[in-house]
Amino acid sequence: MKRDLLLAAIAGVLVLSGPSAAQSPDTHRHRFHDADKWSTVFDDPKRDAWQKPHDVIAALGLPPDAVVADIGSGTGYFAVRLAHRVPKGRVFGVDTEPGMVKHLAERAKREGLGNLVSVAGAPDDPRLPEKVDLVLLVNVYHHIAEREDYFRRLRASLKPAGRIAVIDFREDAPRGPPKRERVSAERVRAELGRAGYTLTGEHGILPSQHFLVFRPGKP
Secondary structure, eight states, rough: OOHHHHHHHHHOOOOOOSSOOOOOOOTTTTTOOOHHHHHHTOOOOGGHHHHHHHHHHHTTTTTOOOOOEEOOTTTTTTHHHHHHOTTSSSEEEEEEEEEHHHHHHHHHHHOOOOOOEEEEOOOTBOOOOOOOOOOOOOOOSOSSSSSHHHHHHHHHGEEEEEEEEEEEEOTTOOOSSSSOOOOOHHHHHHHHHTTEEEEEEOOOOSSSSEEEEEEEEEO
């Protein structure tokens, strides 16, 4: 296990099967029962250099009252930052790993983030308690099975002007999951197009990942 932690820390920071405890690149296929221990990997400040969380959130242009779902929220790397960004809104941190769900709930309470709600999702359903303005998936997309069906169902959880932001590793990135498991930006666009979404934005601010934004509906 010490070797796994070392490799994960060197790599930067992603997950097991399903959109769970994601947002980290090479911790692939490990279980995350001990969330407190894994938080030293997922929330390592060195990750900021390539994940650029503040730039990502700024690019999303969220108003203070936005309702956001962070699918695959893990220990809260993005969810906590989002909660600070939308003080009049809400953030649902969704994970399928019970240890991560518990950890994020405790972290939200400890840090006084009453607008951050930890949600126990399922691999095929984030189980969002209300409609949201934005769904954010960081390093999660390639773990989702039956993606077109998943995103067709997800449309019901979006407000009329709701968006989906997908951030995942490029095929040529020096970090990330095994290359055979990566999904190109072209494939993401094609799959979400078939699921009924239109690409409305593409940001080139991340050195290792593509960053695509979609809305429901055809162009």
